[in-house]
Structures are given as C-alpha cells and as structure tokens.
Amino acid sequence: MSTGLPMTVPDPSLPARVRIHEVGPRDGLQNEKTVVPTEVKAEFVHRLAAAGLDTVEATSFVHPKWVPQLADAEQLMPMLGDVPARLPVLVPNQRGLDRALALGAREIAVFGSATEAFAKANLNRTVDESLAMFAPVVAAAREAGARVRGYLSMCFGDPWEGAVPIEQTVRVSRRLFDLGCDELSLGDTIGVATPGHVTALLTALNEAGVPTGRLAVHFHDTYGQALANALAALRHGVTTVDASAGGLGGCPYAKSATGNLATEDLVWMLNGLGVSTGVDLGLLTATSVWMAGHLGRPSPSRTLRALSHQEP
Amino acid sequence: MSTGLPMTVPDPSLPARVRIHEVGPRDGLQNEKTVVPTEVKAEFVHRLAAAGLDTVEATSFVHPKWVPQLADAEQLMPMLGDVPARLPVLVPNQRGLDRALALGAREIAVFGSATEAFAKANLNRTVDESLAMFAPVVAAAREAGARVRGYLSMCFGDPWEGAVPIEQTVRVSRRLFDLGCDELSLGDTIGVATPGHVTALLTALNEAGVPTGRLAVHFHDTYGQALANALAALRHGVTTVDASAGGLGGCPYAKSATGNLATEDLVWMLNGLGVSTGVDLGLLTATSVWMAGHLGRPSPSRTLRALSHQEP
Numbered sequence: 001m002s003t004g005l006p007m008t009v010p011d012p013s014l015p016a017r018v019r020i021h022e023v024g025p026r027d028g029l030q031n032e033k034t035v036v037p038t039e040v041k042a043e044f045v046h047r048l049a050a051a052g053l054d055t056v057e058a059t060s061f062v063h064p065k066w067v068p069q070l071a072d073a074e075q076l077m078p079m080l081g082d083v084p085a086r087l088p089v090l091v092p093n094q095r096g097l098d099r100a101l102a103l104g105a106r107e108i109a110v111f112g113s114a115t116e117a118f119a120k121a122n123l124n125r126t127v128d129e130s131l132a133m134f135a136p137v138v139a140a141a142r143e144a145g146a147r148v149r150g151y152l153s154m155c156f157g158d159p160w161e162g163a164v165p166i167e168q169t170v171r172v173s174r175r176l177f178d179l180g181c182d183e184l185s186l187g188d189t190i191g192v193a194t195p196g197h198v199t200a201l202l203t204a205l206n207e208a209g210v211p212t213g214r215l216a217v218h219f220h221d222t223y224g225q226a227l228a229n230a231l232a233a234l235r236h237g238v239t240t241v242d243a244s245a246g247g248l249g250g251c252p253y254a255k256s257a258t259g260n261l262a263t264e265d266l267v268w269m270l271n272g273l274g275v276s277t278g279v280d281l282g283l284l285t286a287t288s289v290w291m292a293g294h295l296g297r298p299s300p301s302r303t304l305r306a307l308s309h310q311e312p
Numbered sequence: 313m314s315t316g317l318p319m320t321v322p323d324p325s326l327p328a329r330v331r332i333h334e335v336g337p338r339d340g341l342q343n344e345k346t347v348v349p350t351e352v353k354a355e356f357v358h359r360l361a362a363a364g365l366d367t368v369e370a371t372s373f374v375h376p377k378w379v380p381q382l383a384d385a386e387q388l389m390p391m392l393g394d395v396p397a398r399l400p401v402l403v404p405n406q407r408g409l410d411r412a413l414a415l416g417a418r419e420i421a422v423f424g425s426a427t428e429a430f431a432k433a434n435l436n437r438t439v440d441e442s443l444a445m446f447a448p449v450v451a452a453a454r455e456a457g458a459r460v461r462g463y464l465s466m467c468f469g470d471p472w473e474g475a476v477p478i479e480q481t482v483r484v485s486r487r488l489f490d491l492g493c494d495e496l497s498l499g500d501t502i503g504v505a506t507p508g509h510v511t512a513l514l515t516a517l518n519e520a521g522v523p524t525g526r527l528a529v530h531f532h533d534t535y536g537q538a539l540a541n542a543l544a545a546l547r548h549g550v551t552t553v554d555a556s557a558g559g560l561g562g563c564p565y566a567k568s569a570t571g572n573l574a575t576e577d578l579v580w581m582l583n584g585l586g587v588s589t590g591v592d593l594g595l596l597t598a599t600s601v602w603m604a605g606h607l608g609r610p611s612p613s614r615t616l617r618a619l620s621h622q623e624p
Contacts, residue, residue: 004469004474004475005469005474005475005504006469006475006504006505006506006509006535007468007469007475007504007509009506009508009511009512010508011507011508011511014508156319157317157318157319162316163316163317163318163319164319192317192318192319193318193584194318194319194321194580194581194583194584195323195543195581195584195585196321196322196323196326196584196585196586197318197321199321199323221614222614222618223577223580223614223615223618224539224574224577224580224613224614225539225577225580225584227536227537227539227540228539228540228542228543228581230540231507231540231543231544232543262536265535265536265537268506268535268536268537269507269537269540271506272505272506272507272508272537273506273507273508301536302533302535302536303536306503306534306535
C-alpha cells in the first residue's frame, strides 16, 4: 500500500469525532461457528483496546444454552480488569445482570425487537412482554450505577414482516428510552436499510423527542449497504457507530448470512473524511488477521483484505 | 426475501433518475481469468439490456495480445445488432476505431490516466503522449458521428504515486474534454477514494468549468467504499454511475484485486432511495447468477448473494 492513502479530505457536514462501539468479541464471536478459547478472547479485547477502540463489547451473559460461544463470560471478565476501554456486556435478564455486576461490569446492554415476529423468534415473547422483562433489569442496572445500552433489532425490515413502518420502530424506541436506557443502538439486523430510510428514521426519532446524541447505528452488510448507511447516519449527526473487527459475525459466504459492518472499512472511510476515531488501522488490521487465523477463515472486510493481501 | 424490501424512502437531495453505465461485458470480463465463449458474451449483453440496462459497454478493440479475453470483438459485434441499448466499445487507437466503426459502433471510449506512473505502466507513454495519441482518435470518432466517452484512471490514488492531487486530476480531465470527449468517467482504479474526496474532486471540476452532467463515476470496491462514494457523487448531482453486473472484474479473493462496484448493490440502494434506473433487479440477478456459472466462481456482490442465496 502506498503511503498517504486514503487522502484526507474533510467534509464539514460531518461530526469531527465518531465513537466506534466495537462489537466483535460479543456480536461477532457469538455468531461464528468456531468457539474461541477464553485466553484468545481476552487477548482479542486487549488488542482491540490497544488499537484505540475505546468501547469494546466484551461478552454476553445470555444462557450458554443459547449462546455456547460465549459460555465463558465468568472466566473472561476477570482477565479484562486492566483493559483501558469501556467494556459493556449483554444481559438478557435479572440473573444475567446479577452475574455481570458481580464480575464488575459497569455497562450493560439489553436486546429488544422492533417487530413482533422477531420478538417471538428470538425472545419467545411479545414486544410488550419483552419490554416488561427488561424494565426491572434496566432499573436495577441504573440503581447499581451501570450505564445501559438498548439494542433494537429489525428497525428497518424483518424476514417475516418485510418492511417495518418507521412509526413502529419509533414507538418501541421511545419505550426503551422510557425504561431508562441511556443509549439506543438501531439495528438493521438483516441489512435491508438504504440511506434515505436511515435518515427518515433518525428524523422521526428526533421529532418524537429522542436526541441524536443518544442514538447509535448498527448496520449489517448483507446487501452491501452498511457503509453507505453509516455515512447517511453521520450526515444526520450520529456520532456512535457499531462495527465488528474484521466483519466478524455472520459469514458472508453462508446462506442468508448477515455480516456486521467491518470496523476496518468504517475506519478507512472515516480516516479519509478526517473524522477522528482514535483507532490505529495498522494495529486493528493486525488484530483481525490474527483472529481470522484462530477462526480458520478469511475476513469479509474488504479493507482488511486489501491491507493484508489476505488470500481466501 | 420478504416482499416490500427495500422500503422506498426517497431523498429529495438526490437525482430522480440515474443512468447506470454497465461495464460487465467489457471491464468485467476483461479482468476475469476465464475466457467466456462469444455466444455467452452475446447472450450476456442481450440479457443485461432485457433487464433494463440502457447502456452496456460491449467489448474492447484493444489488441488481443493485451486483452485476450476480448479478442473476439469482431465476432461479437454482429451478434448485438438488435440489442435495445447503447453499446459503447473501448478503442485504444486509430486502428481500433476503424475496426469498431466498420462494425457499426455508435459510441466509443478512450482510456487515459491521471498519473504519469500508470500512463507509463498501462500505455507505455507519458500523460502528454497518451493525450496526443487520443486526439486524432477522438476527432475521427466525432467526425464519424460517434459519441465519445473518456475514462480517466487513478483519479484519487495510484499504487506508485500514492494520493493524487485534485488539481492534477482536474488538469488531465480538462484536457480530455478539450480533445472532444462528450463524457468523462472518473475512475478510482485502486478503490482508495472516500466520500469527501469524491465531493471535493467534483467541486473542483465544476470550478474548472466542467458541468456535472458530463461526468460519470467509476468506483472500485477494494476497500469497501464504492457504494458510499457513489452516494456522495449522487448527492453532488452526478447522474451516471458505472457498475459491473455481479461485481465482475477483479476477483475480491485474489491478491491486490480491485473489483468493480456491483450493479446489484447499486440498484438495491437506488431502489430504496426511490431513484429510477429502469433496471429489474430480479432479471439482473438471474443474469449474474447465470454468468457466475460460466465463470465458475461466486459473485462478490453482496446483494446478489443475498437474493440468490449463492454458496461459495
């Protein structure tokens, strides 16, 4: 790679700084077939923080029956005590919250659905029932001084219901904030959003009283739209973007797969746009190449492949 | 795939209609290892036009020694007489022009470089020498009533020279228009552009007297930036975007490869944005799946994979 690329050409309509919420160790690894040893996960989180990622979602306290890949949360957490980053963890219920707090978690995330069909499929509950389940969890987390992120899945489309009306996503979003979430990550779980839809949803949320500063975006690259959608969100003023190192989570070579936006592709764009992230792309690339070795498959990140000349 | 996706949410800041300049049969196939039989190429062009692509770059009259994949231009052209689309062809010099015109070509394209290093590598000439070579070709083409497209490679970055100064790209662009080109396609040959750079180059070209309506953009997805860059160009008012069916040309699994923006990924975005293209995504997808079968490898287009559940 020649030096001086990408050329930095700032766009004054974009935020000066963006916080990348790195989801590779949690959302990424939980969707990979290969189960990675706990020591490797710990090194992964350490290396991501050393690459400059200041928020690394570390693991999940969902029951191991549902997410066997992250069954070692209890063993992993003590290995992360000195990581210089915020380390949110996913908790599904009160028991998960208790375990996370006992291990020193200072930030938690809960996981809701904008559609009834996915709430049923993923949580075996209606949307109302799932919110009722989260309410005491969010309250207890806040009482314990923990920051709470809400994830909202299927904000744009759903495999069963098709296109999701904007007002429906706004309604469920509002309720997650009413429960006490500090931040909401808008998930395009099946990757069907396009940039105008992104802007329209963000605008509708603002009109419903949600400030942009409390919103994050979480795009999947199933249809190749993730980075263009992220750009639309940045233009709207969003400053928190979820991404997964090496595009971990949902192999793009598998049927109906829905890979995360790759952190490397996002950082390449933000470097070119002069938007500060604090991330060292060289250190990040080295980390993702190393993890790809553990997973035994190439990364779907195009920037990672270009920078590392990774063969399939 | 559920119906009703992507949801159409127009963005009033974008053009109502975009012309896709389909480069699969020429730029795509010339960079594929597999040489496709002439009959398959002819069917490919017919099917692309039937899918609604109104401009399909059909072949190249570069010497077969340099582009053996397209050595059958003479045999292919008579098989395309009834294709209901504009069918530009690439010509490198006077001899290529004569052959193309004799076969009924009504539109030609010439291929220049924004950098000295690539002019030397690709054309074995300086930029000045290559422009001097094109001058009589463009003049003769126009005299014969043919429309002339100029391609300009390495508009953003170059493997040898690194970042290419905007004023350098503007200078060579102006000269291609001065020669008589009707349209100029700005090529990000190694895929290193980011959206702010795109906007800045388009703005600088406008300031140098080039109207946006005579510009096309040609992005490669090497770093995953192609669609975000296309979006930036559309926001600037560009209405002609080059793309390659199935992302043909430059396999993303090969070393240092530089695949074209996939037409399917572009159409998915434009469908969501309510930007008219005339393209039927179902027919296009079927065509690209069929061609992937002939090439014996899966397409790198994410939309194509998602819609066709293509396995590697």
